[in-house]
Amino acid sequence: MDLPAELETAGRTVTLRRATAGDVPAVVRLMADDQLGAARDGVAGPDDVQPYLDAFAAIDADPAHVLLVAAHSDDVVGTLQLSFLPGLARRGALRAQIEAVRVRADHRSGGLGSAMVTWALAESRRRGCALVQLTSDKRRGAAHRFYARLGFTASHEGFKLYL
Template identity: 50%
Template structure:
């Protein structure tokens, strides 16, 4: 397994993972292209992948957020954690999260945080097994165009 930053070439496979699609590749729109270019250009954002040869088996996005709390140390926000459906249950998700936490620690972050949909009980148990605590209640406000 190789853990690395995603490249533009990975974008269709990353989108398929995010959509929880069993397909190897997903359609890349102009909006996806702009978003990926913005992530690549921003030192506080990265899409990370776990690859088995040429096949992406997992991905996540890390965003480093500056803050005044925790002594002014950054926090790492984890989003879009996905493992291919046909590769789940073998420890790849735990390894992907371990590597992401190590990356945040190496950057000097004081905290790693994430949100998970309230209906995803299995995901909640997974994060708790990794040492994450349910410490806050989250809120979202969807902004429609």
């Protein structure tokens, strides 16, 4: 994995790197800063951050997963999670899964999201993945257009069961 990586977007240099535990509060703020995340993510008090830190520790300990942050002047301005999933389908193909792509409001529409996903696609190819998949809530029309511009197709219908 070639990290850190320098990404040039809208006249700014942004560093893409592995997240650290110290980045977790900023990542949570990014996840909570949209119409859907505001209802399910966020930290109201010091005890609220612990489940996120526990999840980060599990992600960070597993080489099949990486949580990335994009930093500009030491500020976290973007994030995504990239996971690698072995499977028997498609002749034992390895898949990559992209999750939780977020860009801070003042850095949107400058190419940062595209640069982060493009990096994730290159890393997925480097690791020998046969495909890259992601899910996006049906209410995220702008995100759907973003992923379509990057070459993704809405090829499947997804299902979830909340436990």
